[in-house]
Amino acid sequence: MARTPLYDAHVKAGAKVVDFHGWDMPIQYSSIIEEHKAVRTAVGLFDLSHMGRVFVKGPDRKRYLQQIVTIDLGSMTHGRCRYTFFLTEGGTIIDDLLAYEDTKADVSLLVVNASNREKDLAWLAKHAGGYDVEIDDATARLALIAVQGPRSLDTVRTALDIDPSALKYYTFDDFPVLGSKTLVSRTGYTGEDGFEVFVAADRAATAWKAFVERGAKLGLKPVGLGARDTLRTEAAMPLYGNDIDDQTTPVEAGLLFALSDKVDYIGRPVIDRQRREGVAKKLIGFHLEGKRIARHGMDLYRGPEKTGIVTSGTWSPSLEKSIGLGYVKPDHSQGALEVDVRGRREKAAIVPLPFYKRTNR
Secondary structure (H helix, E strand, C coil), X not given: CEECCCHHHHHHCCCXXXXXXXXXXXXXXXXXXXXXXXXXXXXXXXXXXXCEEEEEECCCHHHHHHCCECCCHHHCCCCEEEEEEEECCCCCEEEEEEEEEECCCCEEEEEECHHHHHHHHHHHHHCCCCCCCEEEECCCCEEXXXXXXXXXXXXXXXXXXXXXXXXXXXXXXXXXXXXXXXXXXXXXXXXXXXXXXXXXXXXXXXXXXXXXXXXXXXCEEECCHHHHHHHHHHCCCCCECCCECCCCCCCCCCCHHHCCCCCCCCCHHHHHXXXXXXXXXXXXXXXXXXXXXXXXXXXXXXXXXEEEEEEEEEEECCCCEEEEEEEECHHHCCCEEEEEECCEEEEEEEECCCCCCCCCC
């Protein structure tokens, strides 16, 4: 079982640790609802060091990556982050990831899902033939710490003695953290403002301790994977393996913003056809009328007809409602549904996404 550089800190804090795709990770420290509400009202601290961090370097870097990622890498200016995909030739999703463009160092940083890192590295290697590039998996030597919530900026300032306020949403820059040049970005997976600190593994515990001790007065709480899931579901941010996978395409998932029409990436012919002709299923969000929870894999019905399947579901602490995501037939993507919750049909209403959106963006 793999462990992040912060494993000992989690155990010392009394976290409940579980196996998450081969990593010992904290599922919660106190209660999922308490941690969730800390992120929505103050600030939460996350260990994301299980996620993959891969640098791509070399003279052919952009030309090589442009065949693989679905965004227009050439139009990205220095310091930009973009959400993108690796796709199969059939247009289905190998992984969703963030691409960081550092034109000054002539390098791209790819942040990929923990469950897909080995698969992604194999995919990158498979398509590197004929290109002068270096693929550098930095996951073991870089920790990744995130802070999310309305007080995240004040927390970073207080804990690390830096001021990242000039960073706009989905940008990054280098800052001096614990005596070393450190990449800090402003993205997030919760629907709140937030920052990510890519700190050297041997300095991670010191940085985490600074956040915990100095952030306490700002309401900071460490947050596990449990609340991270409820937060991202409220924000309708897809989870690989639940809402997107190698059997679905970005068009079906409604993620068209991450598909460029200016570059020829692997899988584009299928994507173009789906955009022209439509798809057989569509991702939607819904509220259940009652308090029962829709879970991944449960069936969705329109009248007597099974129309699709639930991909994610939870109780929303922010909305105090049972919410869910799922795929349905496109002509059933508005109106009412029923969810088969352990043999009993529960009424649901299709609603716009995201379920939750912060008011200060």
